[in-house]
Amino acid sequence: MEMTRNNAWWYHLPTNVWPTHYKWSIKPNWESFNTFEGELWCRIKVNEPCNEILFHSVKLDIKHVELKTETNKLIKPEKILYDEEKEIVKLFFGTQRDIVPSGTAMLMVKYHGMINEHELKGLYVNRWDQEHRDSKDWWWLITKLDRFQARMVLPCWDEPHFKASFTFDIEIPKDWNCVFTSEKDHEELFGNGKKIHFKETPFMSISSLGFVAGKFDKIDERVVDSTKFRVWAPKWHQNSRVEFIHQMFEMATKIFDFYTKTWGKDFKYPIEKLDLMVVPNYAIEGTSSFGFVAVRDHWSIDNNFTTSWENWKKQKFFIHLAGHIIKQWFGHVVTVKDWQQIWFEKAMSHFLGYYAVDKIWPEWGVWEQRFNWDEFTQAVRFDGLPSTVPMEWTHETWKKWVGKVNVEQFENFKSGDYGYLEKFFRFSKGTTIIRMVRDYIGEHSFMKSLKNYLVKYHFKCPTADDLWVEMEVDSKKPLKHVIATWSKMNAFPIVHVNGNVDASGNFVITLKQESVLNHLKKWKTDQYYHEDEYKFWHIPMTFLTNPKDSNSKVEIFMDKETYSWTIPAAEYRANGGYFKLDWTKPVFTTFFYHEDYIRKFFIPAIQHHEMKNPVDRFYLIWNTFMMTKFGLHSSTTFFDVIKTVAMAGEDNWSVWGAIYETLWELRLIFIEDDHYKNCDEFTTKLNKFVKFLLKDKRSLWSGNEHWWFQRPTFDTKHRNEEMLWGLLTHMLVVFKDDEIEHKAVDIFWQWYQKEYNSDKVESSKAIFAAAAQTNDMKVFNAFIKIYKEDKFEHAREYVIHGFGFFNNSLVVNKILEFAFEKDVQSEDRLRIFQSVAHRFPSCRDQTWKSIQEKFDFFFTHYDPWRFGVNFFQQFITETFADQKNAQLVGKFVQEKLSHGKHWKNEMFEQSIEYVRIKSEWFKRDGNEMKQYLKQF
Structure with missing residues (x-):
C-alpha cells in the first residue's frame, strides 16, 4: 500500500x-x-x-x-x-x-x-x-x-x-x-x-496560543525583569493548600528570573506577563502556551519537601516546570518550522529544564540524581527494541520505514493522534543526545550559540539545522552531520571495546560499533531502517587511558565502523592496560567490555574504591544489565557486578536505584515464567540475595528510630543519605525482609493511631507497602480512611502505592470497587488499577478482568490515547513475563479500538517485544541464575 x-x-x-x-x-x-x-x-x-x-x-x-x-x-x-x-x-x-x-x-x-x-x-x-x-463551579x-x-x-x-x-x-x-x-x-x-x-x-x-477559564483567583504576583509573574489557583486552594502554592511559586520565580538573566537584554521576554496556572486534576503533568504555563495541582500542593519521596518529586516537578517556562522562548518566540522536528523542540526545552535547575540548586545534583535515571535508562530501554524508529524523518524516509511495517495503520493518521508519533520520537533519547552535544562542544559554546540562535530567529520558524550551524560556526566542529546520524537512524550503537599488545609492546585499543538491533535478529530485523548516507553513528567520546589519573583523557570522535589508538608501552606498563570511558560525559551508547576485562579491572577498582565517581558505577551496572539482557554477558557477571558495588559500601542512592531497577525486572521474570515451575524458589532466593546486599545497612536501620522519622535537610550529603534510606527501606520491603517489614508495619500503626499528626515518616512508601503486605482488612480500611480524609498531604499518593502490595483476592476486589467511588479522582482511578496490577500475577489477572468488564466506561471517560495506549503499554510491559498472555491483552485492546486503524500500532507490539526479550533471557540464563542464587 x-x-x-x-x-x-x-x-x-x-x-x-x-x-x-x-x-x-x-x-x-x-x-x-x-x-x-x-x-x-x-x-x-x-x-x-x-x-x-x-x-x-x-x-x-x-x-x-x-x-x-x-x-x-x-x-x-x-x-x-x-x-x-x-x-x-x-x-x-x-x-x-x-x-x-x-x-x-x-x-x-x-x-x-x-x-x-x-x-x-x-x-x-x-x-x-x-x-x-455536575456543577460548573468545579469546571x-x-x-x-x-x-x-x-x-x-x-x-x-x-x-x-x-x-x-x-x-x-x-x-x-x-x-x-x-x-x-x-x-x-x-x-x-x-x-x-x-x-x-x-x-x-x-x-x-x-x-x-491558549486560554484557561474557570473559577480561580490570583494567589500571588511578583515582578521579574519588568514582567508580571502571577500564580492562579481554584478558590478552595486558599484554605488548606495555599501555603504550598506560595512555596512552589517562590521557586518558580527563581526559574523565570534565571532565564531572563541567561538571555539578558539581547532577548528579553517579549510580553508583559507570564501566568502560572494550578489546574485541578489535570490530565497531564503540565503544558505551556505563550503567556502562561499550566501545571497539575498534584505537583504544586505536594511539595512541602520534608521526606525523601517528597524531595524526589520536588526535583521532578521543577525540572518539568523549568522546561515549560523555557518554552516561552524556545517553542513560542522561536518555533520549530515543521512538526517532523518536534523531538528537537521538546528535547531542547527538557534539557534546558535540567540546566536551569542545576544552576539554581546545584546541591540537588540533578544530572547525577535524575538525568541518568529518568532519561538515559528510559531511552535505552525502549530504543533497544526491534520496532523502534528514527526520531526525525521526511515523507520519503517515512514511506521507506512504514513500508516494512504496516502502512495501513498510518494511512488514516489524524491530527489528534500525534501522541502516537511523540512516543516514537523518544524525547528522553533527544534530551540525552542534546546533553551529549553540550559536552562535545563545551557549555560556553553551546549556550552562546543557543542565545545567538534565539536572537537571530525570534518570532521566526527556523529548523534544528539552523541551530546546529550556529554551533558549528562557534565550536568549529561538524555538528550538523553528527546530529543527523542520531536523529535519522533508529536504535543506538553498541561499541565493542578491545585492547591488545602489539609487537612493540604498545597497547592498541580498538572500538567497533554496531546497531543494538543486530542482536535482535530473530525479531523483525527487516524493519531496521536507516538512510544510505548514514551507515554509522558519529560518536564523540572521552576515554581515560589511566583511570587513576583524571588528566589522562583522550577525546575521540568515532565516525566509522572501527576506531583505534595506541597507548605507549611505558604508559601501558604503568597501568597494566586499565582504561575506561569517562561517563561524566555520557553518550547515548552502550559499551561492551569482555567479561574477563570486567573481572580483571572494573571489579577490583570497585573493591579498592578506585572507581570514585558514582556515575561510573551507575553506568557500569546499566551497561552490564543491557549486555546481559541481549545475551552478550552472562547473568553471573551481572550479579557479580552489583554484588561488588553493594559490598564495597555503596552509599549513592542513584547507584542503588540502578541496582533496584535491574533486580526488579528480574523479579518480574521470576514471578511468572513459562520455562520453570519453581518460580517461588527463584523469588525467595532473589529476596535473600537482596538481603545479603544490604546486610551492612539493615542492621543499622532496623533498630534505629531516628532513621524512620528523620526529616531531610537541604544539605547535599544528608539529602543523599535520607533519599538512600527511603529507597533501600522500600527495597527491603519489596524483597521481603521480614525484620524490616515488621518494623515498618509497627511504624505505620504508630503513625496512623496518632492520626498522622506526628513528624512525617521518612520512608512513608515503605511503611504503606509493608502494611499492605500483611493482607489485613484493617489495613485496607485504614487506607480508605486516610485517602478520604486526606489530612496528610501525601496520603493519596502513599495509599495508591500501597494498594499494589495487597495480594489477597478479597481485598483486591474491594480496592477495585473503591476505585469507582465518587471520592476517587479520575486520574487516581487509573493509578489504582496500575498499582494493583503491577506486582503479582494473580492481582494483575483480577485487574485485567475488571478492565474488560468496564472497558467501555474507561474508554468514554478518559482520553482514548492515554487510556487506550499509554495505560496498556505500561500494563503489558511492566506486568508480564509471559509473551502469550501479553499478546492476548494486546489483541483485546486492538479489537476494541479497531474503529481507528492507527490503533493497530507498534506500541503494543513494542510492549510484547519487551516481554519477549525478558522471557528469552530467562530461557537462556535461567539455570545459570538458579545456580548463582543458591549460595544465598
Whole structure:
C-alpha cells in the first residue's frame, strides 16, 4: 500500500494566502459546556489572484463565510468543501481564476464547535471534582492547541510558519476568570455573564496560543525583569493548600528570573506577563502556551519537601516546570518550522529544564540524581527494541520505514493522534543526545550559540539545522552531520571495546560499533531502517587511558565502523592496560567490555574504591544489565557486578536505584515464567540475595528510630543519605525482609493511631507497602480512611502505592470497587488499577478482568490515547513475563479500538517485544541464575 501525502501529517497548505491577524471570539454553552459558538475575522494577505482559499478545520460546523477585499467588495464562496483526510476546508469562489484579487482582505467565519471532556485536545472541559462534576463551579475550560489541534477550535492556518497576531474575547459566567496569551484589555458585564477582551499578541504560531477559564483567583504576583509573574489557583486552594502554592511559586520565580538573566537584554521576554496556572486534576503533568504555563495541582500542593519521596518529586516537578517556562522562548518566540522536528523542540526545552535547575540548586545534583535515571535508562530501554524508529524523518524516509511495517495503520493518521508519533520520537533519547552535544562542544559554546540562535530567529520558524550551524560556526566542529546520524537512524550503537599488545609492546585499543538491533535478529530485523548516507553513528567520546589519573583523557570522535589508538608501552606498563570511558560525559551508547576485562579491572577498582565517581558505577551496572539482557554477558557477571558495588559500601542512592531497577525486572521474570515451575524458589532466593546486599545497612536501620522519622535537610550529603534510606527501606520491603517489614508495619500503626499528626515518616512508601503486605482488612480500611480524609498531604499518593502490595483476592476486589467511588479522582482511578496490577500475577489477572468488564466506561471517560495506549503499554510491559498472555491483552485492546486503524500500532507490539526479550533471557540464563542464587 502506497503511503501518500494525502493525510494531515504530511499535507501542507499553499502559501499564496497568508494570515496576518486573527480576531477570534467564542461563546461556550454555559449549561452543558459541551459546545461553543465561534466567530473569526481573519486579515489575510493574498499574494496572487485566486479562486479558492484553503485553511485547516476539524469537526467545526461552518455556518457562514464571507470575504471583504481591499476595495470593500463582499464575496461569498459558491461552495464550502470539506476534506476530512487532509483536515482542510476549501472555499471555492467560482470558476473565474482571479475572482479573489491580490492584496489584503478580511475573511469572516461563523462556526459551531465541540468541547471535549474525555480527550485533552483542542478545547477541553476539566470537570475536576468527581463529587461535584455536575456543577460548573468545579469546571475549567482549557485549550491545548499544539501540533494539529488549533484546527479543532477555530478555522486557521495550523502550521508553525503561518505566524500572525491575535486578539481574543470570550463570554463566561460573571464569577469566572480567564487567562489568555496576552493581558486583559477590558471586560463588559451583561446579565449573569461577562465578555472579556484581550490585548493583541505578538506575531506567533497558532500552536502557541491558549486560554484557561474557570473559577480561580490570583494567589500571588511578583515582578521579574519588568514582567508580571502571577500564580492562579481554584478558590478552595486558599484554605488548606495555599501555603504550598506560595512555596512552589517562590521557586518558580527563581526559574523565570534565571532565564531572563541567561538571555539578558539581547532577548528579553517579549510580553508583559507570564501566568502560572494550578489546574485541578489535570490530565497531564503540565503544558505551556505563550503567556502562561499550566501545571497539575498534584505537583504544586505536594511539595512541602520534608521526606525523601517528597524531595524526589520536588526535583521532578521543577525540572518539568523549568522546561515549560523555557518554552516561552524556545517553542513560542522561536518555533520549530515543521512538526517532523518536534523531538528537537521538546528535547531542547527538557534539557534546558535540567540546566536551569542545576544552576539554581546545584546541591540537588540533578544530572547525577535524575538525568541518568529518568532519561538515559528510559531511552535505552525502549530504543533497544526491534520496532523502534528514527526520531526525525521526511515523507520519503517515512514511506521507506512504514513500508516494512504496516502502512495501513498510518494511512488514516489524524491530527489528534500525534501522541502516537511523540512516543516514537523518544524525547528522553533527544534530551540525552542534546546533553551529549553540550559536552562535545563545551557549555560556553553551546549556550552562546543557543542565545545567538534565539536572537537571530525570534518570532521566526527556523529548523534544528539552523541551530546546529550556529554551533558549528562557534565550536568549529561538524555538528550538523553528527546530529543527523542520531536523529535519522533508529536504535543506538553498541561499541565493542578491545585492547591488545602489539609487537612493540604498545597497547592498541580498538572500538567497533554496531546497531543494538543486530542482536535482535530473530525479531523483525527487516524493519531496521536507516538512510544510505548514514551507515554509522558519529560518536564523540572521552576515554581515560589511566583511570587513576583524571588528566589522562583522550577525546575521540568515532565516525566509522572501527576506531583505534595506541597507548605507549611505558604508559601501558604503568597501568597494566586499565582504561575506561569517562561517563561524566555520557553518550547515548552502550559499551561492551569482555567479561574477563570486567573481572580483571572494573571489579577490583570497585573493591579498592578506585572507581570514585558514582556515575561510573551507575553506568557500569546499566551497561552490564543491557549486555546481559541481549545475551552478550552472562547473568553471573551481572550479579557479580552489583554484588561488588553493594559490598564495597555503596552509599549513592542513584547507584542503588540502578541496582533496584535491574533486580526488579528480574523479579518480574521470576514471578511468572513459562520455562520453570519453581518460580517461588527463584523469588525467595532473589529476596535473600537482596538481603545479603544490604546486610551492612539493615542492621543499622532496623533498630534505629531516628532513621524512620528523620526529616531531610537541604544539605547535599544528608539529602543523599535520607533519599538512600527511603529507597533501600522500600527495597527491603519489596524483597521481603521480614525484620524490616515488621518494623515498618509497627511504624505505620504508630503513625496512623496518632492520626498522622506526628513528624512525617521518612520512608512513608515503605511503611504503606509493608502494611499492605500483611493482607489485613484493617489495613485496607485504614487506607480508605486516610485517602478520604486526606489530612496528610501525601496520603493519596502513599495509599495508591500501597494498594499494589495487597495480594489477597478479597481485598483486591474491594480496592477495585473503591476505585469507582465518587471520592476517587479520575486520574487516581487509573493509578489504582496500575498499582494493583503491577506486582503479582494473580492481582494483575483480577485487574485485567475488571478492565474488560468496564472497558467501555474507561474508554468514554478518559482520553482514548492515554487510556487506550499509554495505560496498556505500561500494563503489558511492566506486568508480564509471559509473551502469550501479553499478546492476548494486546489483541483485546486492538479489537476494541479497531474503529481507528492507527490503533493497530507498534506500541503494543513494542510492549510484547519487551516481554519477549525478558522471557528469552530467562530461557537462556535461567539455570545459570538458579545456580548463582543458591549460595544465598
